[in-house]
Amino acid sequence: MRIAMISMHTSPLMQPGIGDAGGMNVYVLNVATHLARQGVEVDIFTRATRPSQGEVVEIGDNLRVINIVAGPYEGLTKEELPTQLAAFAGGIVQFVKCFGVDYDLIHTHYWLSGQVGWLLRDIWEVPLVHTAHTLAAVKNHHRAATDTPESEARRICEQQLVDNAQVLVVNTLEETNDLVRHYDAEPDRIRVMSPGTDTELFTPGTTKNTELARRHLGIPMHAKVVAFVGRLQEFKGPQVLIKAAAEMLARDPDRNLNVIICGGASGASARLENYKNLAHELGVAHRVRFLDPRPPQELVTIYQAADIVAVPSYNESFGLVAMEAQASGTPVVAARVGGLPIAVAEGETGVLVDGHDPADWADALTQLLDDDATRMRMAEDAVVHASNFSWQSSASTLAEIYAEVLSTEIPECPKRFAMGNDNH
Structure with missing residues (x-):
């Protein structure tokens, strides 16, 4: 053939x-x-x-x-x-x-x-x-x-x-x-x-791997980290995560939160500076770090360094980022749209959020970040769930x-x- x-x-x-x-x-x-x-x-x-x-x-x-x-x-x-x-x-x-x-x-x-x-x-x-x-x-x-x-x-x-x-x-x-x-x-x-998903490449990191990943990325070891991976355009929702982070820090200014946004601008009107300016306007620029896109061999480091991967897209036909994150042993907070309810096993490997209100996203992220036991259980279940997709x-x-x-x-x-x- x-x-x-x-x-x-x-x-x-x-x-x-x-x-x-x-x-x-x-x-x-x-x-x-x-x-x-x-x-x-x-x-x-x-x-x-x-x-x-x-x-x-x-x-x-x-x-x-x-x-x-x-x-x-x-x-x-x-x-x-x-x-x-x-x-x-x-x-x-x-x-x-x-x-x-x-x-x-x-x-x-x-x-x-x-x-x-x-x-x-x-x-x-x-x-x-x-x-x-x-x-x-x-x-x-x-x-x-x-x-x-x-x-x-x-x-x-x-x-x-x-x-x-x-x-x-x-x-x-x-x-x-x-x-x-x-x-x-x-x-x-x-x-x-x-x-x-490539389950041979995207694998859960050990504690040592996570420490190395954070050290490599310059992330404090005891910070709670939420990562976004994808193209920087409104449809993918990076602005939703930035606004949710601002809401979380407004509620608790001492929260040890770090946000990683990895991706490049995509689309005629998309500009990296737009998202950097948004973080600055909301007063969270010091908590949001922007990284250039990177190949899968390096992307796994970001997944392993994160406590949660956020997928706030307005629609996804499936959600490959969500699946890669889960294969890497990282729970996902995603929008309840398109194929994401299939990619993410709600309550088992992550949380699904209705809509794109930053307050709702702040609630979901806060609850999972603060519940270490549930997050660790989801991390283990996420790897098993991802193994069903090859x-x-x-x-x-x-x-x-x-x-x-x-x-x-x-x-x-x-x-x-x-x-x-x-x-x-």
Whole structure:
């Protein structure tokens, strides 16, 4: 089986937390890696962002990343990438023609890739599987009041993909419901594949590991630490955590609280300084530390150094950060949205908060930080919970979905294109 995966707007090799790179990058790279280990040949097509990348990057046996030149290497925002869809699709067609590659199936990630895959499906006459990761209608439904809404153009493009893909792969049953509710998707064309986590990398730290992690990060040993990991944008909710920390310290100025925010600004209007200024305005700048995004091998140190990881997103299709934190033995306080109620076992491995009121978040964080016994129990249970989610299992499920799709006959041309003699 040979699969063409398309991830146009962000390469799976990019550092998560920088620009548009995030959970989707982790998802695509890990699923592709484990599919390749199971004998599936995978080529991941992405847009080239610098000339030094090379056209073809060999990741391992059966796995390549192919960088397609479409527009200038730098200077294009994600919002401007629709202007390069034709160039990107053309680049893929040219690559396939030059190298004589044939694919059994196309799997696209995000709506930009989906639009390209929709075209290539009909050129190559192979099935199209699509994973949205996020949806415009859902993001607009859950967005923060100050967040920029997603465009109607994007929503229309997503509707086209829902109508035309052979199968839609989602992370959770909640996503299935979102597709049916907002896009009138046919439930029998939706398949659920739960994402996983790297439980070999993200492991619980010993007391010594925690001490080393805090020393490395310059965190006082006896402080209570809450960490946020992710892109800095309103939708991910770092402002909710900063405001909650201010509320906690207003209630108890002597509280030994430290907040770590690890990530880079993402989006046209996002600025790191906005969040630093917010912390300064609220009088908690001395308790909030901002760290640049870092690779998974270093990210585990942050999880191990934290007492709690906060995930105050306005929506998450699953919540990979929450799962990585739990695999590292750290309880999670998360918003009760999207797939987070599945990623976090409420009352066992963390706490779910209704809404994004900083006072409610302050209550939840305070209660768990002050209850050492419960927090320690949750830390142990979190590791067990995370062990039930593996990328190997995810890839196996996806391979089964591919096999099912390939065993199903692709519909012939729509009837609206049929021409009778009276149309001549």
